[in-house]
Amino acid sequence: MAETLVEVLSNLKEKEALKMVQEMLESGKEPMDILDSSRIAMEEVGKKFEKGEYFIPDLIFSGEILKQVSEIVKPEMEEEAGAEKIGKVIIGTVEGDIHDIGKNIVTFMMDINGFEVIDLGVDVPPEKYVEAIRENNVKVVGLSGLLTLAYDSMKKTVDAIKEAGLDDVKIMIGGSIVNEDVVAYAGADAYGADPMAGASLARKWLGL
Numbered sequence: 442m443a444e445t446l447v448e449v450l451s452n453l454k455e456k457e458a459l460k461m462v463q464e465m466l467e468s469g470k471e472p473m474d475i476l477d478s479s480r481i482a483m484e485e486v487g488k489k490f491e492k493g494e495y496f497i498p499d500l501i502f503s504g505e506i507l508k509q510v511s512e513i514v515k516p517e518m519e520e521e522a523g524a525e526k527i528g529k530v531i532i533g534t535v536e537g538d539i540h541d542i543g544k545n546i547v548t549f550m551m552d553i554n555g556f557e558v559i560d561l562g563v564d565v566p567p568e569k570y571v572e573a574i575r576e577n578n579v580k581v582v583g584l585s586g587l588l589t590l591a592y593d594s595m596k597k598t599v600d601a602i603k604e605a606g607l608d609d610v611k612i613m614i615g616g617s618i619v620n621e622d623v624v625a626y627a628g629a630d631a632y633g634a635d636p637m638a639g640a641s642l643a644r645k646w647l648g649l
Contacts, residue, residue, distance in 0.1 A: 445478070
């Protein structure tokens with residue numbers, strides 16, 4: 442039985458995955474479906490890392506495969522979405538967490554939906570978010586995390602943003618570990634259940 446895109450990606454089969462993505466697009470598959478499969482696959486990669494089946498080099502490699510998938514899919518989606526920038530969003534993976542896979546998918550989704558994304562990278566301390574918000578006059582911030590240690594880092598970051606007097610900034614959190622309880626604990630405004638939900642939240646908060 443042929444492997445699915447989720448299986449090929451989560452097993453880090455680079456050539457097979459890229460070939461499959463190209464064939465899926467050529468056969469009329471919706472780009473969003475491909476991205477959704479990519480997201481599920483990357484969650485599987487995260488689980489394998491937490492179980493000790495994958496290591497840091499595997500995470501980095503999975504991120505590189507995802508970037509290539511994005512490069513194949515992005516032109517198709519830009520044609521539909523248009524290229525004009527409609528607002529700024531800051532995004533980063535919180536302090537203590539080095540996972541960038543989910544963050545990169547959300548960044549990609551924000552980008553093709555017309556946002557200018559300021560990506561702070563991974564292991565981002567609270568003060569770096571505060572500094573970036575002030576420098577760029579941004580009203581929407583996304584905090585990403587894949588490990589449970591991210592709960593406290595998300596809370597510290599939200600607290601730092603509020604203590605800096607940036608009360609008009611809306612904060613979303615995301616990652617496979619996140620739910621409404623984590624939103625309440627961290628003091629965030631909402632969570633994006635998937636990358637498209639994150640983009641929708643940003644549009645809503647900016648009145649678009």
